[in-house]
Amino acid sequence: EIVLTQSPATLSLSPGERATLSCRASQSVRSYLAWYQQKPGQAPRLLIYDASNRATGIPARFSGSGSGTDFTLTISSLEPEDFAVYYCQHRSMWPLTFGGGTKVETK
Amino acid sequence: EVQVLESGGGLVQPGGSLRLSCAASGFTFTNSAMTWVRQAPGKGLEWVSTISAGGDSTTYSESVKGRFTISRDNSRNTVSLQMNSLRAEDTAVYYCARGGPDSTSPNPYFDPWGQGTLVTVSS
Numbered sequence: 001e002i003v004l005t006q007s008p009a010t011l012s013l014s015p016g017e018r019a020t021l022s023c024r025a026s027q028s029v030r031s032y033l034a035w036y037q038q039k040p041g042q043a044p045r046l047l048i049y050d051a052s053n054r055a056t057g058i059p060a061r062f063s064g065s066g067s068g069t070d071f072t073l074t075i076s077s078l079e080p081e082d083f084a085v086y087y088c089q090h091r092s093m094w095p096l097t098f099g100g101g102t103k104v105e106t107k
Numbered sequence: 108e109v110q111v112l113e114s115g116g117g118l119v120q121p122g123g124s125l126r127l128s129c130a131a132s133g134f135t136f137t138n139s140a141m142t143w144v145r146q147a148p149g150k151g152l153e154w155v156s157t158i159s160a161g162g163d164s165t166t167y168s169e170s171v172k173g174r175f176t177i178s179r180d181n182s183r184n185t186v187s188l189q190m191n192s193l194r195a196e197d198t199a200v201y202y203c204a205r206g207g208p209d210s211t212s213p214n215p216y217f218d219p220w221g222q223g224t225l226v227t228v229s230s
Contacts, residue, residue, distance in 0.1 A: 034217075038152075043202055044152065045218075046217060046219075049215075099151075
């Protein structure tokens with residue numbers, strides 16, 4: 001099983017600041033990695049697929065990078081609606097796994 | 108609008124059974140794999156099971172293998188999760204999502220997700 005480790009667990013930032021979230025895989029997942037956003041009481045929403053492709057309707061301030069074992073989700077300038085929990089997920093092999101999540105909270 | 112809608116959650120005793128359903132609309136259901144993901148209270152996301160677009164291939168997490176069965180009815184655009192021998196640790200919100208790794212499906216990731224249905228296993 002591929003373990004995805006997200007860091008930091010919590011990121012305390014102010015609106016307008018840049019957020020950098022990390023996801024590290026225990027073995028290579030090539031570029032088969034996605035990022036999801038989840039707000040309290042809501043279902044997750046796909047943000048980024050295949051490491052660097054924005055899903056439909058996702059603002060350009062969200063970007064993804066990386067391949068192999070190290071991936072980054074960057075939010076260039078935080079908007080109030082971006083404060084949420086973010087999960088990475090791979091599709092490289094069964095079983096599919098998610099990272100433990102990074103909570104982006106208001107400083 | 109592409110959407111999926113779960114139903115069937117509720118309170119069940121340990122060892123009991125429950126069947127979840129997911130109704131899909133707004134996309135070509137027969138082209139898409141479908142997946143169930145769960146989230147225990149206050150915890151992260153856990154993949155549970157995926158069924159291929161044609162329904163001929165199913166995959167399960169180790170934690171539910173042998174107890175849960177995923178199926179689909181392509182004539183009714185629905186996917187189901189039959190859950191047997193339920194345990195307290197199965198308590199979670201269960202999400203249905205379009206997508207999953209499938210060589211014949213154009214949606215290898217999960218998008219969109221339903222609003223979820225809560226399953227509580229307790230005596």
